[in-house]
Amino acid sequence: MSFSPLLSKLTLCAAIALVSATGTAQAQSATEIQLSYKDKKFDPAEISAPANAPIVIKLKNLDSKAMEFESKTLKVEKVVAGSSDATINVRAQKPGRYEFFDEYNEKVARGALVVK
Ligand SMILES: [Cu+2]
Numbered sequence: 001m002s003f004s005p006l007l008s009k010l011t012l013c014a015a016i017a018l019v020s021a022t023g024t025a026q027a028q029s030a031t032e033i034q035l036s037y038k039d040k041k042f043d044p045a046e047i048s049a050p051a052n053a054p055i056v057i058k059l060k061n062l063d064s065k066a067m068e069f070e071s072k073t074l075k076v077e078k079v080v081a082g083s084s085d086a087t088i089n090v091r092a093q094k095p096g097r098y099e100f101f102d103e104y105n106e107k108v109a110r111g112a113l114v115v116k
Contacts (some may be wrong), residue, residue: 038062042111055090071100
């Protein structure tokens with residue numbers, strides 16, 4: 001067929017346009033939250049964000065040991081080395097309370113993200 005290469009080119013362009021439009025929309029509406037971790041505690045222990053917008057958690061691990069930020073309900077997991085920072089990207093969420101914890105100290109190091 002002579003026009004199938006043209007057709008696939010058009011499909012590819014449409015796909016790229018869609019991806020870049022979505023990327024721009026997310027960058028504009030993302031909510032950034034500062035969160036610290038010290039002495040096996042999150043500070044603040046409860047953070048909040050608006051619903052239906054991506055969330056960026058800027059986490060500072062002030063302890064000298066590594067920790068692992070994890071949330072089953074938010075489907076995120078990230079190891080953060082001691083005395084360092086990490087950025088945790090969370091997808092847009094529905095209203096609710098989402099618990100997170102340090103997997104290395106799961107019983108004591110707990111916090112929650114409240115989405116309203
Ligand atoms: Cu884990």
